[in-house]
Amino acid sequence: xxxxxxxxxxxxxxxxxxxxxxxxxxxxxxxxxxxxxxxxxxxxxxxxxxxxxxxxxxxxxxxxxxxxxxxxxxxxxxxxxxxxxxxxxxxxxxxxxxxxxxxxxxxxxxxxxxxxxxxxxxxxxxxxxxxxxxxxxxxxxxxxxxxxxxxxxxxxxxxxxxxxxxxxxxxxxxxxxxxxxxxxxxxxxxxxxxxxxxxxxxxx
Amino acid sequence: xxxxxxxxxxxxxxxxxxxxxxxxxxxxxxxxxxxxxxxxxxxxxxxxxxxxxxxxxxxxxxxxxxxxxxxxxxxxxxxxxxxxxxxxxxxxxxxxxxxxxxxxxxxxxxxxxxxxxxxxxxxxxxxxxxxxxxxxxxxxxxxxxxxxxxxxxxxxxxxxxxxxxxxxxxxxxxxxxxxxxxxxxxxxxxxxxx
Amino acid sequence: xxxxxxxxxxxxxxxxxxxxxxxxxxxxxxxxxxxxxxxxxxxxxxxxxxxxxxxxxxxxxxxxxxxxxxxxxxxxxxxxxxxxxxxxxxxxxxxxxxxxxxxxxxxxxxxxxxxxxxxxxxxxxxxxxxxxxxxxxxxxxxxxxxxxxxxxxxxxxxxxxxxxxxxxxxxxxxxxxxxxxxxxxxxxxxxxxxxxxxxxxxxxxxxx
Numbered sequence: 001x002x003x004x005x006x007x008x009x010x011x012x013x014x015x016x017x018x019x020x021x022x023x024x025x026x027x028x029x030x031x032x033x034x035x036x037x038x039x040x041x042x043x044x045x046x047x048x049x050x051x052x053x054x055x056x057x058x059x060x061x062x063x064x065x066x067x068x069x070x071x072x073x074x075x076x077x078x079x080x081x082x083x084x085x086x087x088x089x090x091x092x093x094x095x096x097x098x099x100x101x102x103x104x105x106x107x108x109x110x111x112x113x114x115x116x117x118x119x120x121x122x123x124x125x126x127x128x129x130x131x132x133x134x135x136x137x138x139x140x141x142x143x144x145x146x147x148x149x150x151x152x153x154x155x156x157x158x159x160x161x162x163x164x165x166x167x168x169x170x171x172x173x174x175x176x177x178x179x180x181x182x183x184x185x186x187x188x189x190x191x192x193x194x195x196x197x198x199x200x201x202x203x204x
Numbered sequence: 205x206x207x208x209x210x211x212x213x214x215x216x217x218x219x220x221x222x223x224x225x226x227x228x229x230x231x232x233x234x235x236x237x238x239x240x241x242x243x244x245x246x247x248x249x250x251x252x253x254x255x256x257x258x259x260x261x262x263x264x265x266x267x268x269x270x271x272x273x274x275x276x277x278x279x280x281x282x283x284x285x286x287x288x289x290x291x292x293x294x295x296x297x298x299x300x301x302x303x304x305x306x307x308x309x310x311x312x313x314x315x316x317x318x319x320x321x322x323x324x325x326x327x328x329x330x331x332x333x334x335x336x337x338x339x340x341x342x343x344x345x346x347x348x349x350x351x352x353x354x355x356x357x358x359x360x361x362x363x364x365x366x367x368x369x370x371x372x373x374x375x376x377x378x379x380x381x382x383x384x385x386x387x388x389x390x391x392x393x394x395x396x397x398x
Numbered sequence: 399x400x401x402x403x404x405x406x407x408x409x410x411x412x413x414x415x416x417x418x419x420x421x422x423x424x425x426x427x428x429x430x431x432x433x434x435x436x437x438x439x440x441x442x443x444x445x446x447x448x449x450x451x452x453x454x455x456x457x458x459x460x461x462x463x464x465x466x467x468x469x470x471x472x473x474x475x476x477x478x479x480x481x482x483x484x485x486x487x488x489x490x491x492x493x494x495x496x497x498x499x500x501x502x503x504x505x506x507x508x509x510x511x512x513x514x515x516x517x518x519x520x521x522x523x524x525x526x527x528x529x530x531x532x533x534x535x536x537x538x539x540x541x542x543x544x545x546x547x548x549x550x551x552x553x554x555x556x557x558x559x560x561x562x563x564x565x566x567x568x569x570x571x572x573x574x575x576x577x578x579x580x581x582x583x584x585x586x587x588x589x590x591x592x593x594x595x596x597x598x599x600x601x602x603x604x605x606x
Contacts, residue, residue: 032494128439171579229430317512370596382585
């Protein structure tokens with residue numbers, strides 16, 4: 001019996017120490033991580049609108065040039081980052097990739113169909129295969145791609161296609177497909193919310 | 205219901221956890237020397253994967269309430285270990301025959317990354333409870349299929365083929381796995397499990 | 399003379415075991431999942447190799463420190479919990495203070511936790527040896543793992559993308575072998591590598 005008690009005590013102590021360590025680390029780093037994430041979101045938005053900034057003044061430039069519009073719809077809040085000057089718009093996307101969640105920012109022209117920029121902020125796909133999805137060279141080809149009213153954008157393996165198509169990743173077919181689903185779902189969600197909001201605005 | 209069936213089939217073929225996601229390779233290579241052991245290990249994995257998937261799901265929902273982020277990985281590991289330990293004791297007590305059949309494989313499963321992988325995948329894909337169950341079961345079956353295929357080929361090869369000395373044993377398993385996983389690439393796009 | 403004497407020290411034997419005689423990938427066949435997943439690019443292989451070396455050394459020394467208190471029934475779980483606590487803490491630290499590096503390394507975190515080499519070394523070595531030897535063993539196995547990864551990655555990247563570390567090595571008009579970028583290519587190259595390695599080191603496995 002003594003042996004069992006010892007095992008039990010060990011397990012409890014191990015659990016307490018490890019979760020304590022993690023919670024402590026979490027507490028210690030949470031503020032820094034939140035600040036870094038905010039910086040990444042804001043710099044992604046500013047990059048998309050072609051506004052120059054330095055790490056020191058990013059928050060001032062952001063406050064001056066970008067307007068955050070938060071819309072509540074069905075209990076979920078949608079945040080739109082709107083360019084005060086040109087009416088370009090950005091919003092965050094999030095969804096399941098193959099191995100873990102993919103999050104990022106999608107920026108559109110003021111016509112609401114042409115992509116200005118796609119930026120992936122976090123992902124955990126296989127480096128070199130699906131992980132290519134976060135590389136700037138890969139994402140560069142999304143610039144100028146147009147969302148089709150019915151089907152959104154299309155990831156394809158064929159070398160030539162119309163302007164709603166982008167290349168899939170070699171060896172990363174599953175990630176490509178997942179990414180396509182995330183972008184399209186987010187796009188149509190936000191578009192619906194935005195249009196309802198604008199129509200209500202007109203009516204009142 | 206069609207969706208559940210699609211997830212089940214998809215996780216066996218298109219998204220086979222061993223041959224498409226390359227998880228659980230170490231035990232697959234180590235235990236696939238003969239068909240008997242491979243079946244035992246495969247069945248044990250099906251059982252444990254399904255069980256831990258079902259158990260981890262409500263735990264995850266509970267964790268979400270408290271927003272503890274990084275801790276869920278640690279909790280999953282503990283749940284899996286506890287489930288396996290409990291299962292071992294339960295089988296030993298009430299089904300000694302079954303325990304003798306795959307008792308030795310149970311401790312090995314704790315460290316099989318398939319089990320943890322399945323629990324992390326259902327979180328990532330935001331499955332419902334029924335979908336999680338279908339997916340867990342399907343993934344277990346997928347791993348079973350993979351290990352039985354490899355073991356069957358290895359058993360035949362041991363009798364009939366003249367494998368070069370340097371490739372013998374584990375070396376040749378990689379070539380077998382390469383060809384099998386190439387074959388499974390053919391299933392890509394067959395079923396959507398997102 | 400010094401060299402000959404060194405040959406018989408424990409340090410030397412441990413290092414040789416990790417690097418060649420019991421190389422974690424080639425002979426012991428551990429840590430395959432990650433070896434296959436990330437070796438299609440050389441830079442990924444280097445990053446993964448360094449990460450794994452670091453984690454083996456750290457977790458082995460912790461486990462070696464507490465080896466006399468761990469009840470044998472729960473030791474596997476203990477390894478896993480310690481390893482993942484360690485990796486997650488490092489990840490949080492990087493996210494807070496080195497955000498750029500963290501986003502590059504984010505994808506490796508899961509792969510390192512589930513890498514059975516780390517666990518394998520804990521079970522086979524650290525649980526019954528003092529801290530100093532466990533650290534040597536960790537380094538030896540980490541480097542043994544890294545050198546195989548880099549070797550495989552060089553072959554796969556040059557065939558799959560025509561480049562090494564993103565520098566073009568194949569002639570213009572080279573047709574990329576897509577199969578080398580995906581999992582089956584990894585299996586084939588690893589199988590061939592084991593064959594060559596065993597022939598060269600004259601270390602054969604019994605026919606089973």
